[in-house]
Amino acid sequence: MRIDFFSAQKYDRQFFDALNHQQHQLHYWDAQLNAETATLAQGADAVCAFVNDQLDAACLSVLQQLGVRWIALRCAGFNQVDLAAAARLGLPVVRVPAYSPEAVAEHTLALMLTLNRHTHRAFNRVRENNFQLQGLLGFTLHRKTVGLIGTGQIGMATARILAGFGCRILAYDPYPQSELTALEGQYVSQAELFAQSDVISLHCPLTPENHHLVNAKSLAQMKPGVMLVNTSRGGLIDTQAALDALKSGQLGYLALDVYEQESSLFFRDLSDSLPTDDLLARLMTFPNVLITGHQGFFTHEALTEIAQVTLRNLEQLEATGRCDNQVGLL
Template sequence: MNIVFYSAQSYDRVFFDRANQSFGFTLHYLDTPLNAETARLASGAQAVCAFVNDVLDEACLDALKHQGVSWIALRCAGFNQVDLEAAKALQLPVVRVPGYSPEAVAEHTLALILTLNRHTHRAYNRVRESNFQLQGLLGFNLHGKTVGLIGTGQIGMATAQILKGFGCELLGYDPYPNQVFEALGGEYVELGELYRRADIISLHCPLSPENHHLINGAALAAMKPGVMLVNTSRGGLVDTRAAIMALKSGQLGYLALDVYEQESEFFFRDLSDEILTDDDLSRLMTFPNVLITGHQGFFTGEALTQIAEITLANLRDLAEKGQCDNQVV
């Protein structure tokens, strides 16, 4: 099987080449993102492998079909970047990696919470300049705080278990309640109550048209003043401009983002010698109580190993069986 990888980074080559020793596929890596214009680069391939910021809309899928592509593999859990109805109509099976080391994202979530709370990033820079003052670095005890988790799937549960170890009270919102969350001592509540009671709110849900900008101006206004908001899920869940207004007013006390709704233009690229053209992203980075990482939550050796192995196994199953347990179309 010939597979073309789009938006490929150097680490993708390392982990997929290693996993491919058990499969024997022919892998071609492109750093180019996948969209309707670049779909032609998949000519001669039986499958393409795409990532979170590739655009697999109807035009792209149609172009892939005309290039002879038979299968689409996503090396991520989310599939909001794919027009599923168009894929179904074109008879293009789409597979994903639903679970890859949920602990990786959960641990990064906690890293963001602890760093933003205790200002360790600012303290690190101060000490390197021989400034040992503590003024401006005051944090709070995580123990005893109420944390609201929106989404209690695998990643949400891994986060809940860590937070329970810190002595936090757990609130959850999920259309599909998880008995394990309740067994852990978590309490399911409606969103309004979660907003009102939580000191920290962490997002762990997929992006869909229904929950786009779930965290908007009204949601932020309903939250406890000074709340910490953490998003390691999908950028489109948060209305960036509403978050900026809430930061300016003080309603939002802390904001940690590993994802951003316009990240496809910036993330996974070195722009250190360029001027950022996104005014909202530039504004966010001026706040001392905002911490941004570049979609790093998944980035552990364990997670990348699982992503590579599951992605290639998904394509093998499609080729050999005509179906796959991780198929979304």
């Protein structure tokens, strides 16, 4: 089959080509997928999209008219797809539901520890022969209360690491996991989690119901000086509300691997461009804010699994018309 990849990076080519064994025709496009760029997929049997592609009804309609048969997401989230439109147009949508959850969990802890112990700032100081410790004071994570919003595979991988640090773990999830209680974690309401946690980490998909889950009201319920970490989806946090909480001191630390307006920024080299996003530029002026460019998934193991599962998903659809990793209804 011919598979057209959108938002393709060099590492996508590297891992997919290595596992394809020249079985399928793989076409790579730098462009993000949307209603305007969808025409690039002329002649494709399937398109492979990533987190910031926009597969709305208009885009899907163009793809269906071009004869595209399947939509493959090389990611776990599917909030970028209009599933109702896909079903109406007869376009099956498949995803990679879990790829090395430990990769994202480990990046979550890297953000926590870096932001807490100021290792990024210390690195730059020492390179300038400044060995002063003033301004680098952190806190001991051992015995702190960490609240996890979402205990799916990534949330549970994070919980296991935190248990090793000796943290008290609170969690909120509509679908509790018995493994969390085995780690001596406790499920509580969102309000309790906000009120009791020293650190809050988000590990849930973005849905219309939890858009801006962290907002002015929920931030006010949190402990003064709380650390907030988001490695899930940017739209979970109201950025303006977070900025206001940083300025007041209510939010003591903010670590982001995702950002609600990232689609026009992340996965690109914009170092020669002037800043265009005022909120992001303002965030980056705070010494207690740490931002990475959606790299939580970026390990050799995770990319290998993404390529393997994506190709297998499409081969299942081609052979049987169904796939275990299908989302939405047809």
